[in-house]
Amino acid sequence: MYHHQVRFIITNSFSSPHQPSPAMAVHPPHPSSTKQQPFFHNETQPKENIFITTHPISFFGVPLVNLNTRISNLELSNPTMLASGIMDEDAGSIQRIIDLGAGAIVTKSIGLIPREGYPNPTIVELEYGLLNAMGLPNPGIDHYGKELQQITKSKTPIIGSIYGSNASEFVTLGKKMEEYGVKAIELNLSCPHAKGYGLEIGSDPNLMQEIIKGVKNSVSIPVFVKLSPNVTSITDLAQAAEKAGADAIVAINTVKAMKIDPEIRMPVLANKTGGYSGKAIKPIGVRCVYDIAKNVQIPIIGVGGITTASDTLEYIMAGACAVQIGTAFYSEGLEVFRTICTDLESWMKHHHVKTLTDLIGVAHQ
Amino acid sequence: MNTLKIIKIRVCTTDAKDIKTITFTHPGSVQPGQFYMIWIPGVDEIPMSISTINEETKGITFRKVGEATTALATLKPGDLIGVRGPYGRGFTLSGKHVLFVGGGTGIAMLAPAVEQAKKQGIDATVVIGVKNKTELFFDKRIKDTGANVFISTDDGSFGQKGLATDIAMDLLKKNTYSSVLTCGPEPMMKKLLDLCKNIPFQASLERYMKCSIGICGQCCIGRGLRVCKEGPVFDGKTLQNIEDFGNYRRDASGKKIQF
Numbered sequence: 189m190y191h192h193q194v195r196f197i198i199t200n201s202f203s204s205p206h207q208p209s210p211a212m213a214v215h216p217p218h219p220s221s222t223k224q225q226p227f228f229h230n231e232t233q234p235k236e237n238i239f240i241t242t243h244p245i246s247f248f249g250v251p252l253v254n255l256n257t258r259i260s261n262l263e264l265s266n267p268t269m270l271a272s273g274i275m276d277e278d279a280g281s282i283q284r285i286i287d288l289g290a291g292a293i294v295t296k297s298i299g300l301i302p303r304e305g306y307p308n309p310t311i312v313e314l315e316y317g318l319l320n321a322m323g324l325p326n327p328g329i330d331h332y333g334k335e336l337q338q339i340t341k342s343k344t345p346i347i348g349s350i351y352g353s354n355a356s357e358f359v360t361l362g363k364k365m366e367e368y369g370v371k372a373i374e375l376n377l378s379c380p381h382a383k384g385y386g387l388e389i390g391s392d393p394n395l396m397q398e399i400i401k402g403v404k405n406s407v408s409i410p411v412f413v414k415l416s417p418n419v420t421s422i423t424d425l426a427q428a429a430e431k432a433g434a435d436a437i438v439a440i441n442t443v444k445a446m447k448i449d450p451e452i453r454m455p456v457l458a459n460k461t462g463g464y465s466g467k468a469i470k471p472i473g474v475r476c477v478y479d480i481a482k483n484v485q486i487p488i489i490g491v492g493g494i495t496t497a498s499d500t501l502e503y504i505m506a507g508a509c510a511v512q513i514g515t516a517f518y519s520e521g522l523e524v525f526r527t528i529c530t531d532l533e534s535w536m537k538h539h540h541v542k543t544l545t546d547l548i549g550v551a552h553q
Numbered sequence: 554m555n556t557l558k559i560i561k562i563r564v565c566t567t568d569a570k571d572i573k574t575i576t577f578t579h580p581g582s583v584q585p586g587q588f589y590m591i592w593i594p595g596v597d598e599i600p601m602s603i604s605t606i607n608e609e610t611k612g613i614t615f616r617k618v619g620e621a622t623t624a625l626a627t628l629k630p631g632d633l634i635g636v637r638g639p640y641g642r643g644f645t646l647s648g649k650h651v652l653f654v655g656g657g658t659g660i661a662m663l664a665p666a667v668e669q670a671k672k673q674g675i676d677a678t679v680v681i682g683v684k685n686k687t688e689l690f691f692d693k694r695i696k697d698t699g700a701n702v703f704i705s706t707d708d709g710s711f712g713q714k715g716l717a718t719d720i721a722m723d724l725l726k727k728n729t730y731s732s733v734l735t736c737g738p739e740p741m742m743k744k745l746l747d748l749c750k751n752i753p754f755q756a757s758l759e760r761y762m763k764c765s766i767g768i769c770g771q772c773c774i775g776r777g778l779r780v781c782k783e784g785p786v787f788d789g790k791t792l793q794n795i796e797d798f799g800n801y802r803r804d805a806s807g808k809k810i811q812f
Contacts, residue, residue, distance in 0.1 A: 273769070274768055274769070274770065275767075275768065275769070275770040275773065275777060275779075276770055277769075277770040277771060277773060277803075277807045278770070278773060278803075278807065280773060280774070280775050280776045280777045280778075281770045281773040281776075281777035281779075282777070283776055283777060284776050284777025284778075285777065287776075296770070296807075302804075302806035302807075302808050303806055304804070304805035304806050305763070305805060305806070307597050308590075308592075308597050308598035308599065308763060309590075309592055309598040309635075310598075310763045310764065310769075311763065311764040311765075311766065311768075311769070312557065313555070313556050313557070313637070313766065314556075315556075318768070320764070320769075322763060322764075322769060325763070325771070325805060325806055325807060326806060326807055327803075327806050327807040327808040327809075328806070328808070331807075331808050331809075332807075449557070449559060449594075449635070451559040451633060452559060452594045452633060452635070454594060454595065456557065456592070456635070458597075458598075514768075515768070517767075517768060518766055518767060518768040
């Protein structure tokens, strides 16, 4: 056992597409490692039960498991992307997340002009997740462009998230994002708490299609569409997006929710309603991705409550080719990208899976 | 997780012109330099450094400047506020003799740091800089700890006429300090950092904050350093490499603004 552990650390340290987590060194091999472990587990089980290393992950510098994935023409060294709105307001913080091992970065949602967002409280920490109504704060595309140009030459793809109230605003923003060097565009058609933006226009399939077609005709980079679960049928919207020419679907945005404080007798968020994220919404996201995958051919990026490698696998098996991480950056800390990747590699080794992309959509079989 | 707690205000005091302290029950340990998010229901939620630290009770001290602090100033004992935290990293107190330099309301969060230092047997010299005599507060409280206290006012209405950094420069020439700890206007702290090239230095920064839990990026400086999480207290080495320090902050939209 000791042998395996040491070999894993040594081989992984110079061959993995991302830097290994030092935390791996303390994962003890489990005595039952030779038995097939059940995939589903709850938080009370130690994760070593599932993510065990019994074989080397690389051999003479050649990785034996491959976390690479692809979304349209974008190549990612691993499937963990930074979700929009997390730590991505300036070049410095984007660089920090790149250094932390994310496979791609999605920027804060950017509009035409600076927007302050809502007054505080903009966030509430709840038992099983976070509730937020930031209100799309952003410095506007021109100021943000100065930040982006410092960072878009990075090897890690940067995807520009944009929001607008009509197709022409999206087109202007999309063109500017492309000029600033982003590798793809994510259309925010799903923010649940910004009046006149996000979900309010994203739930109208005709308007959504007009926006997608407009942006697609104006840029040469891939266009992703981020959808909301707060609709009657997310699948219908995904199909409409595919028909309009979208290159990928991002699902899901946060779930519209509210927190009332009984002592104060009023909603805590200044905006009253907000978007709920984190562990609690993961099953909702997995179901959405599963349903969308049954009905569209374009790639899907899974998002919603992804905290561990096991969560990532659920989304991938439901049909996602990559995942986005947001709230886990708060709940798990800075190392979340590396921890997920290291644990994914361990899981793949244990289950004799060489290529992560082989697992996409396997839950449908 | 520091979930929101709704708490009754115990005591409200006026410490100087437009400067007030609110005390409430909030058990638990707090490092001098850490902060709370204070929710004034129906108005705003703002970061507030902790100015009094007792085992059972904590206090915040503020100047009436905007809508939130004006609303906070009208509250009375028994009124409810929301408190979450403590958040961030506070001061590290060590060495034989620490020089504290506080400017304006910055002195509010230095006061518990001086008290803590004295408790740990560290000698403390404190420079307090304010615009004029009416804005001076916590000078007696700090003197009562046994610290050497120097006071400057911009207009000379009390203590030495001039800036806190003038006094600090003089003290740094004449004495040896194990470290310099500061809180106040950022250009003042930047000037002080330039004076402290070879002395361990810690400064507490203030930035527009939204989430305060390290996720939204609003308060980031340099290479993604979160003032709410890695700060608000940063050391001199870190600050020397941050171009924004003393020069720029960002507004609610994230746009850079010069100090």
